[in-house]
Amino acid sequence: MQSIDKPVSGTAPVNALEPAHPSWRSSWREMVSVGRERWSQIWKPLTAMLAVFLAFYYLPIGWPRFDNALVESLELTKWYAQEHVILCLLPAFYIAGAIAVFVSQGSVMRYLGAGANKVLSYGVASVSGTILAVCSCTVLPLFSGIYRMGAGLGPAIAFLYSGPAINVLAIVMTAAVLGPSMGIARAVGAVAFSVVIGLIMATIYRHEEQAKIKAQAVMPVPEVTRPLWQNAIYFGSMVGILVFANWGKPQEISGLWGAIYTAKWAITAGFGLLLAFALWRWFGVLWWKVTTIVLITAGAALLFPEQPQVPFVVGLIGLTVLTSTSQDEMGDWFDQSWGFAKQILPLLLVGVLISGFLLGRPGHEGLIPSAWVAAAVGGNSLLSNFVASFLGAFMYFATLTEVPIVQGLVGAGMGQGPALALLLAGPALSLPNMLVIRSVVGTQKTVVFVTLVVVFATLTGWAYGAWVA
Numbered sequence: 001m002q003s004i005d006k007p008v009s010g011t012a013p014v015n016a017l018e019p020a021h022p023s024w025r026s027s028w029r030e031m032v033s034v035g036r037e038r039w040s041q042i043w044k045p046l047t048a049m050l051a052v053f054l055a056f057y058y059l060p061i062g063w064p065r066f067d068n069a070l071v072e073s074l075e076l077t078k079w080y081a082q083e084h085v086i087l088c089l090l091p092a093f094y095i096a097g098a099i100a101v102f103v104s105q106g107s108v109m110r111y112l113g114a115g116a117n118k119v120l121s122y123g124v125a126s127v128s129g130t131i132l133a134v135c136s137c138t139v140l141p142l143f144s145g146i147y148r149m150g151a152g153l154g155p156a157i158a159f160l161y162s163g164p165a166i167n168v169l170a171i172v173m174t175a176a177v178l179g180p181s182m183g184i185a186r187a188v189g190a191v192a193f194s195v196v197i198g199l200i201m202a203t204i205y206r207h208e209e210q211a212k213i214k215a216q217a218v219m220p221v222p223e224v225t226r227p228l229w230q231n232a233i234y235f236g237s238m239v240g241i242l243v244f245a246n247w248g249k250p251q252e253i254s255g256l257w258g259a260i261y262t263a264k265w266a267i268t269a270g271f272g273l274l275l276a277f278a279l280w281r282w283f284g285v286l287w288w289k290v291t292t293i294v295l296i297t298a299g300a301a302l303l304f305p306e307q308p309q310v311p312f313v314v315g316l317i318g319l320t321v322l323t324s325t326s327q328d329e330m331g332d333w334f335d336q337s338w339g340f341a342k343q344i345l346p347l348l349l350v351g352v353l354i355s356g357f358l359l360g361r362p363g364h365e366g367l368i369p370s371a372w373v374a375a376a377v378g379g380n381s382l383l384s385n386f387v388a389s390f391l392g393a394f395m396y397f398a399t400l401t402e403v404p405i406v407q408g409l410v411g412a413g414m415g416q417g418p419a420l421a422l423l424l425a426g427p428a429l430s431l432p433n434m435l436v437i438r439s440v441v442g443t444q445k446t447v448v449f450v451t452l453v454v455v456f457a458t459l460t461g462w463a464y465g466a467w468v469a
Contacts, residue, residue: 351432417465
């Protein structure tokens with residue numbers, strides 16, 4: 001018989017069928033790994049479902065302020081859809097799509113790129129609002145278009161801020177209603193803000209900008225398909241349509257601004273005809289397609305002389321049918337425009353719903369009482385200026401509506417400094433605006449941009465309030 005090996009003295013017998021006990025470190029790592037997997041697969045969606053359930057379970061329906069906030073949320077969204085989606089956003093989407101298709105990347109980088117001459121790039125970006133009478137949401141497709149085409153972060157941010165902030169008509173209206181010193185302070189502050197904030201953003205993210213410069217340096221020079229003056233007329237016609245279709249009503253119909261307002265739709269129609277000519281003459285669209293759209297739009301204008309929005313919508317539908325059924329660069333134009341609309345519109349509508357729920361429409365109250373706002377922005381302390389700029393950053397202001405709102409708040413006791421802080425932060429930012437900016441440049445850059453606007457508006461308002469006092 002063979003001898004059976006005996007265990008070594010001092011050790012316990014080992015049973016091969018029983019696994020060794022793991023150490024506490026490996027047990028902890030396994031528990032954490034399983035926990036993370038379970039959290040992502042089960043507990044995270046379950047927690048979200050539970051939060052939604054509890055929110056509906058304890059929904060304070062019947063509380064007058066909550067019910068009114070719901071109504072205001074829907075009313076603001078309805079007003080936004082009626083006044084801004086068709087006249088503002090849809091033309092802006094087409095302009096943004098045209099930038100992506102018909103403007104060469106080399107041209108954007110030459111004038112607005114990270115390596116462009118700073119005096120030129122920031123100068124162009126900071127005064128863009130004098131041409132574009134747009135709100136904080138309408139400027140978003142244009143900002144997204146130039147940023148994706150290679151514009152540097154600094155000039156793009158300067159354009160993003162200045163677009164809605166330096167509207168000439170809004171500056172003139174501010175001076176007329178709130179005083180010349182307020183109008184001058186708003187104009188100077190807005191131009192300075194756009195440049196300084198753009199430079200700070202470019203400095204903070206200078207490593208990314210350097211990488212962008214190196215990548216752009218090795219890009220081939222694109223072939224120019226048509227002269228610059230033809231593209232200028234093409235884009236000028238679309239910008240003219242956007243500006244004059246949304247030309248705000250001045251306080252007095254007399255004078256130059258009043259004359260332009262009276263003739264706004266005739267001027268818009270003229271720019272529409274110029275666009276039709278450019279599409280036929282330089283962009284290869286068949287004459288009978290352009291003529292058909294022009295005749296149908298003119299017929300709608302004759303049938304609905306008191307509703308100029310109707311022929312405007314008819315013309316947009318015609319342009320949409322024309323571009324969406326083409327396979328050449330017209331088709332690319334539609335695809336790019338649709339891409340911007342698909343990305344931006346849902347975020348804007350969600351943001352408008354939330355903004356209306358919290359703050360209501362201009363002249364109406366949401367969940368937050370307006371008396372709280374008026375009480376918080378009295379005097380000229382740093383806190384009152386911060387509250388004004390912070391609330392202004394999250395409120396939605398259509399073009400020119402910020403002036404009567406500030407006028408009402410000043411009548412309710414708002415200080416001069418907080419009034420300027422609200423005018424500097426409000427038109428350039430809004431909650432819907434922030435949601436879209438985040439989708440373009442990311443969360444971190446959005447937070448930095450909003451913080452810079454709020455801080456600069458607070459300090460400028462405080463300094464202005466101390467000066468006028």
